[in-house]
Amino acid sequence: MMIDSRLRSVHADAAGPDPEQERLVQQLISSLGPQGVDDVLDGACTLIFMYMKWLREAHEAHDKDVIEYVVPTLVTTLRQMTISIPPETIPTMSGMAIAAAIGLSPTLWRQQYGDWKRTELTPLQATAFLLAEHINRMTDDPNFATRLITDALTQMEEADTAAETE
Known part of the structure; x- marks a missing residue:
């Protein structure tokens, strides 16, 4: 939800993010307890x-x-975001993307650190966000990355429902 919200705000208005949307996201994050924050982190890794x-x-x-074509672009973009992205965090983000690219869980990869x-x-x-935006640009569809996730969630829900009825 948060990534989709960011994608929509970036494309909706070049003037910047919607202050009301920003407030709602901050309110959501503030309302989470320690387990909720861990769940959000795990969700981002997923x-x-x-x-x-x-x-x-x-x-x-x-x-x-994918490592040759996606990771350098990701790293370059993160390096250009000097206000929001501390340089010392970029190796962690690129390592996590590489782990995911070779089929390792970013959450499990991160736990070792x-x-x-x-x-x-x-x-x-x-x-x-940048990976979702990359996918959207590749597919020339501003909602593809969001649909990718919602379709996966729908399939999981349907599988769970089918398993319960058996």
């Missing part, structure tokens, strides 16, 4: 994993390496 999986499959269909640092939260969100 998005990164799913986006990189889709990108890997799309690139492999054209005999290209300890708890998330506050300075990594914005870069994590930016990484998920």
